[in-house]
Amino acid sequence: MTMVEDRLGATFTALADPTRRAIVARLAAGDATVNELAAPFDMTLPGISKHLKVLERSGLISRSRQAQFRPCHLEVQVLDSAMEWIDQNRRAWSERFDKLDAHLREIQRPASRSRKATSHG
Amino acid sequence: MTMVEDRLGATFTALADPTRRAIVARLAAGDATVNELAAPFDMTLPGISKHLKVLERSGLISRSRQAQFRPCHLEVQVLDSAMEWIDQNRRAWSERFDKLDAHLREIQRPASRSRKATSHG
DNA sequence: CGGCTAAATAACCGTATGGTGAACTAGCCG
DNA sequence: CGGCTAGTTCACCATACGGTTATTTAGCCG
Numbered sequence: 001m002t003m004v005e006d007r008l009g010a011t012f013t014a015l016a017d018p019t020r021r022a023i024v025a026r027l028a029a030g031d032a033t034v035n036e037l038a039a040p041f042d043m044t045l046p047g048i049s050k051h052l053k054v055l056e057r058s059g060l061i062s063r064s065r066q067a068q069f070r071p072c073h074l075e076v077q078v079l080d081s082a083m084e085w086i087d088q089n090r091r092a093w094s095e096r097f098d099k100l101d102a103h104l105r106e107i108q109r110p111a112s113r114s115r116k117a118t119s120h121g
Numbered sequence: 122m123t124m125v126e127d128r129l130g131a132t133f134t135a136l137a138d139p140t141r142r143a144i145v146a147r148l149a150a151g152d153a154t155v156n157e158l159a160a161p162f163d164m165t166l167p168g169i170s171k172h173l174k175v176l177e178r179s180g181l182i183s184r185s186r187q188a189q190f191r192p193c194h195l196e197v198q199v200l201d202s203a204m205e206w207i208d209q210n211r212r213a214w215s216e217r218f219d220k221l222d223a224h225l226r227e228i229q230r231p232a233s234r235s236r237k238a239t240s241h242g
Numbered sequence: 243c244g245g246c247t248a249a250a251t252a253a254c255c256g257t258a259t260g261g262t263g264a265a266c267t268a269g270c271c272g
Numbered sequence: 273c274g275g276c277t278a279g280t281t282c283a284c285c286a287t288a289c290g291g292t293t294a295t296t297t298a299g300c301c302g
Contacts, residue, residue: 154248154249155248156247156248166248166249166250167249167251167252169249170249170250170251173249174250189248189249190249191248191249
């Protein structure tokens with residue numbers, strides 16, 4: 001499918017490219033113009049422009065107008081959403097692990113009381 | 122670029138696809154076989170197999186062997202690395218924002234002067 | 243052994259992606 | 273106005289990606 005209307009997907013897609021990650025990292029330090037963003041890379045301006053469009057489509061950055069410059073701005077809440085998704089799954093995994101851990105502790109506990117019979121060995 | 126040797130890129134690439142995110146979410150609840158993972162999707166098994174390969178290449182999942190089954194396991198630390206990258210940039214942005222905020226407070230001291238207003242979303 | 247099931251691989255297809263150079267738009271300045 | 277600077281859009285290319293069907297490998301069981 002076209003992946004359209006999938007905000008999270010667009011965000012991770014945007015972050016999948018090293019150039020775009022570098023741009024995001026750069027913008028985390030403050031707004032910057034397209035040429036400023038392009039400077040560190042061995043890439044033509046249209047290339048950078050495309051990357052910025054991908055970032056913009058994901059909502060990760062926004063662009064305003066200031067004379068002939070188009071300063072790019074990191075929209076940190078989109079970064080947050082992506083992090084949140086990851087964190088939820090990390091958490092789900094942890095909880096499930098805790099449950100297993102608890103279960104293991106239970107079945108490995110010497111059968112002092114009337115719970116489950118621990119036939120260990 | 123082949124995106125090879127770019128762990129973080131491979132991770133975000135893996136997370137960019139909704140099917141793969143669903144697989145990750147499913148695995149966060151516990152290990153599962155390929156057919157179990159495939160069940161919820163309207164997709165052929167080779168399709169799922171390809172997705173699993175992408176996930177495996179990124180390190181997000183690992184596969185063991187158990188009879189003729191290949192149970193898939195979420196490698197949560199890779200999820201952590203991705204989250205860490207995002208968090209670092211979030212943090213960098215926050216710190217920079219605090220600085221700007223402090224600066225704004227300073228230049229806006231008593232009797233506001235005719236400094237140009239800086240607007241940031 | 244043969245046959246069944248789980249899963250991977252191969253070959254292929256349409257579309258998306260990342261990159262280029264060339265041409266165009268937008269706004270400042272002399 | 274003309275020209276410089278900042279940036280986008282266009283046309284194009286190669287390769288990667290997501291998906292398919294058909295075939296193949298791997299391991300259990302009768």
